[in-house]
Amino acid sequence: MQEISNSELAVLNVLWHHSPLNASEIVNALAAQQMHEKTVKTLLNRLVKKQAIGFEKQGRAYLYQPLINQNEYQIKQSKTFIERVFGGNLSPLIAGFAKHNELNEKDIAELKSVIEQWEKEQK
């Protein structure tokens, strides 16, 4: 599948959060990001063309829903990002966040739990 652009992703994020939704509901959800209605419609069309979302007719309107899985998308993008920006090493990202005080209590707790889980699985 073709790449999903940044602005397309904003639309997709809405549908990952809650779906199905019709176009005007999506427009409303994106009003905060001051994205114009016509722009959202364009992006919906492009996402359909890219087979990232699908729809079914509901009266005059369409009901859209994602066709790709958010978690899969996230992990794939993460790998690509870390490859591109960090040469494939994850930990510099974490270290960078730590250094710039971007980590909070909750992050640390979750990191610990991830580590614990990982170690359990290594048995």
Add this chain to the structure above:
Amino acid sequence: MQEISNSELAVLNVLWHHSPLNASEIVNALAAQQMHEKTVKTLLNRLVKKQAIGFEKQGRAYLYQPLINQNEYQIKQSKTFIERVFGGNLSPLIAGFAKHNELNEKDIAELKSVIEQWEKEQK
């Protein structure tokens, strides 16, 4: 400053690894990624225009070096990425990596050290 594109970043990464370098040295470094010489030259020009790199003349050739800091770039991009893809939460990224077995011994060790460091600083 304008955004740095993916292919531009590949060039910039070479210079972050070692600089200053002249164009043909950079071309050589990128030969592995089968990037055409002319393409590299174009990207060097664009990076100069974007003020991401600078140069000084050395004979007929230019010696290029980065003008922006890699760590700063990395943290900024990381924040943007995590905002865009994970809605701002770091830990799902790590958890995702863990779940897909993308974490190795070394990553875990570094994560632990980051956590330790973080806790020390919270005192």
Add this chain to the structure above:
DNA sequence: ATTTAAAAATTACAAATGTAATCTTATGTT
């Protein structure tokens, strides 16, 4: 000094992207 070859500068060009406006069509209303 001339020629040449290598560097840099300029130009090219299609595809993707951001951002809408306009056109067409189907549906709800009167």
Add this chain to the structure above:
DNA sequence: AACATAAGATTACATTTGTAATTTTTAAAT
């Protein structure tokens, strides 16, 4: 049934990006 209106479809258009080719300049060799 006619019509207004709202949805979706199509068109628009400048900018960015990937990927080079062509042109111009200039230092190096003879």
